[in-house]
Amino acid sequence: MKEIKGNKLSAAFFFLLTLTVCFFSGRSFLSLHQPEAIFPGPGLTEQKMLSSYFPALKNTPGDTAVYFFRGKEEGGRVLILGGTHPNEPAGLVTAVLLIENIRLERGSLFIVPRANASGFSHSDPQEGNPQRFAVPTPSGQRLFRLGSRLTNPVHQWPDPAIYVNPAGQKLSGMEARNLNRCYPGRAKGNLTEKVAWAVMELIRRENIDLGIDLHESAPEYPVINAIVFHENSSELAALALMDIQAQGFDIRLEASPANLRGLSHREWGDHAGVKAILLETPNASHGRLKGKPSSSLIVEGKDKFYTRASRLGWLFVPYGEEGIPLSLRVARHLAGVEALLASLEALEPEKSVICGNIPPPHQVIEKGLGPFLHPPD
């Protein structure tokens, strides 16, 4: 066998090769810190940062944009959160679609598209997920980041062995970086708890009446295609469900368990007294049964393994060969938002929020997301 001997030249070569690989991969990874462009429509009243409600968040990776829409008439005040979990893309894209299209006629709407901004700046290790996914529009592709469920460990480290959240629930250590386990937040807590605290400050200072948190879940998870509601919002949720079903979407109700603490649909209601709703759609790209992760899996939602699992009866939603595309998941969220606003108006007319130009859910399914998104830069 021939012996391979190193020399100074080969050492220098491999050293430079390693540096080059590190440089390009590092640059690619760090590009995730750059937020994707959002192009607010003419209906936008004001754009501010979440830190304006909690200055300690200023100049931290947790600070994030808040898009504010005000109608001509006074009315109710609604908060919509996307990107609580940055690996659940329908939340972010629904929020972007609203920001780029809506005009408010009555009441006020606050939209936070990237609730956990830090979570968008990295991806889940060992998952092989794409950094971004591409949504086709008539003028080219819009790129959106696919982040992680959790805050970037570079921004909040180390995780405790056991995390006791601000509501007193004991959780596994990494949940300290899960925004939807950190409510009602801590003003002097870790970064994720500060973000949660800032959201609570927004809710309190802006006298929010209804909060909607947009999520996705894996098809093998039982709480799916669902409206999760705080008990103070049971009638609102029931009315909205009937409305969403009337639009042809299959959806179910799930009550927020009083003993599951730290979640938006629990703590927003308990600590700020607002009606609190969480919406779930099915997303194969962050499920455990998926095949190769890719941008097309996120956008087109086709996965032969999920189709097979569906045939075997292992899933909580039907998953055919046509998949569950992002456009359908976003349409479901849009239908949910519309139905919740209509139900709020029916129950408390003085708190109605009338929102024009919401992309019609069935047109989003039929035409795709592209026609309703601003062209890319």
Add this chain to the structure above:
Amino acid sequence: MTQRLTVCLGLTFLLCSGAALSAVQNTTAVFEEPLLITSAGQNAEVQLAAVLAKRAGLDYILSKLATASDLENTKTLTLVLGASLKGLGAAGLDVDKERERVRALVTESQKRNIPILCLHLGGEARRGQQTDDLIAEFLTWAKMAIVVKSGNNDGFFTKICQAKNIPLIEVGKTADALEPLRKAFKR
């Protein structure tokens, strides 16, 4: 002789099926207000039942953890069928404890001659072994059942209702349950 017997049995079966079908399609007012609404399985659809009752203009009380004492002054017991692990956990119950609670409620309602109306509003998503066990036990006591059609795709409700001669009303979606619910009560 055997052929005649077969024809007779066939005709009898057709007549029975026709009677069952007409029961499915017609809702007669058999219940009285006020009604007590509770779930069998701590599902969230109990809230839907309350909204439907409100929209139907019915005098109702919603109690997720109703006990026999809640039947005082009640003229109809409405059971919303379907097990929710999340709901059971939140209520601090397991399926066995929940079954005991509902069993006691049903026993007391039979003692007091309070009729039972069963609803299943969660469709196909609210089926499964635990739900099916609850349905199999409590639906048999019902005087009428209203179910969302997708929850009866396999004919599970039909089979029990036909065996016990319980009128079964199928509706396409939850909101469609409003009209049969309204018509089921004497006004």
